[in-house]
Amino acid sequence: MDLNIKTTENNHLEIGGLDAVKIAEEHGTPSYVIDENRIRDNYKRFYNAFSKYYPDFKVFYACKANTNIAVLKILEEEGSCIDAVSPGEVYISKKLGFKGDKILFTGNNIKDSELKEVFDAGVILNIDSVSALKRLAEIIDPDGVKISFRVNPMVGAGHHDHCITGGVMSKFGIMDSEAVEVYNLAKELGFNPVGMHSHIGSGILDPEPFKLAIESTMDIAGKVHNETGIEFEFLDFGGGIGIPYTPEEKVLDLDKFAKENMDLFKKKLKEYDMNKPTLYLEPGRYLVGDASVLLVEVNSIKESYRKFIGVDAGFNTLLRPAMYDSYHHIVVANKMNEENAEEVDIAGNVCESGDLFARDRPLPKVEEGDILAILNAGAYSFTMASNYNTRPLPKEILVSGKKSIVVREKQSYDDIFQKQTMPEHLK
Numbered sequence: 001m002d003l004n005i006k007t008t009e010n011n012h013l014e015i016g017g018l019d020a021v022k023i024a025e026e027h028g029t030p031s032y033v034i035d036e037n038r039i040r041d042n043y044k045r046f047y048n049a050f051s052k053y054y055p056d057f058k059v060f061y062a063c064k065a066n067t068n069i070a071v072l073k074i075l076e077e078e079g080s081c082i083d084a085v086s087p088g089e090v091y092i093s094k095k096l097g098f099k100g101d102k103i104l105f106t107g108n109n110i111k112d113s114e115l116k117e118v119f120d121a122g123v124i125l126n127i128d129s130v131s132a133l134k135r136l137a138e139i140i141d142p143d144g145v146k147i148s149f150r151v152n153p154m155v156g157a158g159h160h161d162h163c164i165t166g167g168v169m170s171k172f173g174i175m176d177s178e179a180v181e182v183y184n185l186a187k188e189l190g191f192n193p194v195g196m197h198s199h200i201g202s203g204i205l206d207p208e209p210f211k212l213a214i215e216s217t218m219d220i221a222g223k224v225h226n227e228t229g230i231e232f233e234f235l236d237f238g239g240g241i242g243i244p245y246t247p248e249e250k251v252l253d254l255d256k257f258a259k260e261n262m263d264l265f266k267k268k269l270k271e272y273d274m275n276k277p278t279l280y281l282e283p284g285r286y287l288v289g290d291a292s293v294l295l296v297e298v299n300s301i302k303e304s305y306r307k308f309i310g311v312d313a314g315f316n317t318l319l320r321p322a323m324y325d326s327y328h329h330i331v332v333a334n335k336m337n338e339e340n341a342e343e344v345d346i347a348g349n350v351c352e353s354g355d356l357f358a359r360d361r362p363l364p365k366v367e368e369g370d371i372l373a374i375l376n377a378g379a380y381s382f383t384m385a386s387n388y389n390t391r392p393l394p395k396e397i398l399v400s401g402k403k404s405i406v407v408r409e410k411q412s413y414d415d416i417f418q419k420q421t422m423p424e425h426l427k
């Protein structure tokens with residue numbers, strides 16, 4: 001099994017050298033627990049895999065996966081750049097020390113005030129539509145301003161329909177057939193188009209769609225290069241690299257993946273007689289997904305038509321199972337040596353019947369008070385959490401050097417309501 005699971009000598013789940021059950025006792029549940037070393041290892045593995053075959057390579061961490069400021073700072077220390085999809089992500093990245101030229105902004109349906117805000121922050125804009133290009137040209141002086149375009153490589157892939165971002169049904173990118181025209185228009189408007197970007201989806205463990213996307217993006221880039229004379233400073237093939245969530249899934253053979261994709265990339269550069277641009281990739285999930293677990297406590301067990309294990313978090317805390325039908329592996333953190341004994345439904349505490357973390361999940365005999373660890377909760381987990389049911393956002397704990405450090409306090413009730421104001425006539 002390729003899941004990232006370690007066990008202590010007393011058969012508890014281990015996170016970054018610490019006992020997960022002790023972390024739960026000390027900090028309470030629900031808590032997201034982040035393993036600093038795992039993020040650093042993931043980054044190094046990813047960076048080394050591609051730079052080995054194409055040294056002029058930069059990693060742009062797609063920070064919508066996890067914007068905890070400690071996570072961002074760890075990746076900044078490792079040398080990562082940032083892929084931002086909103087002005088808020090640009091704001092926090094800059095504040096934490098990422099320089100403007102280390103941030104690429106890939107917005108979608110962005111309004112003028114936001115285009116301006118991001119431009120003023122000194123960030124390179126990766127433009128997603130002709131509309132955005134024309135509007136940007138009106139609100140700033142485009143003279144010599146470096147920009148990039150997101151193209152739709154007509155290949156899509158991902159773990160769920162919602163996560164497929166290429167192909168005719170996708171709202172993202174400009175069409176391959178209009179690329180030459182759009183790059184020419186950018187030049188006419190005075191911009192300096194230096195990059196091309198594609199991103200086909202998320203949660204990809206099969207190397208084939210990624211190769212197809214590189215091939216198709218390179219064909220678009222080659223055509224633009226030949227017909228407009230643009231020499232690209234960078235080519236960006238997005239992120240989407242998956243991690244195993246189920247015990248059956250295998251980790252991607254990253255070295256093979258990098259080699260095959262880089263062979264193809266270099267072949268295409270030659271084919272179109274292009275200079276060597278910097279390669280950008282934008283992993284999100286791959287860097288942080290398996291570095292966190294969500295610790296929850298079993299607070300009630302109900303034997304009705306089915307057996308329900310009730311825990312103290314819900315889809316307000318971790319949305320992926322309810323939103324994407326995602327599988328998250330779940331272990332009983334205080335019973336790691338026990339064999340599976342029954343199949344149970346693991347239900348959250350939100351008043352919605354879709355609030356389930358798992359159906360028919362084999363687990364050891366579970367009792368009230370047990371601590372469950374929902375694994376692979378580092379990406380698209382806390383960042384999708386909400387206050388639904390008026391529950392505070394939970395704590396986040398960073399495990400670093402065998403210490404557990406609170407990196408986000410649990411919200412108070414007043415935090416939830418702080419921006420509301422009572423109209424005069426109701427006071």
Ligand SMILES: *Cc1c(COP(=O)(O)O)cnc(C)c1O
Pocket residue numbers: 062064065083085106199201202203238239240241282283284285286379
């Ligand atoms: C979400 C996103 C990514 C990262 O996707 P992962 O599946 O987390 O690697 C990269 N680039 C863009 C533009 C994105 O929107």
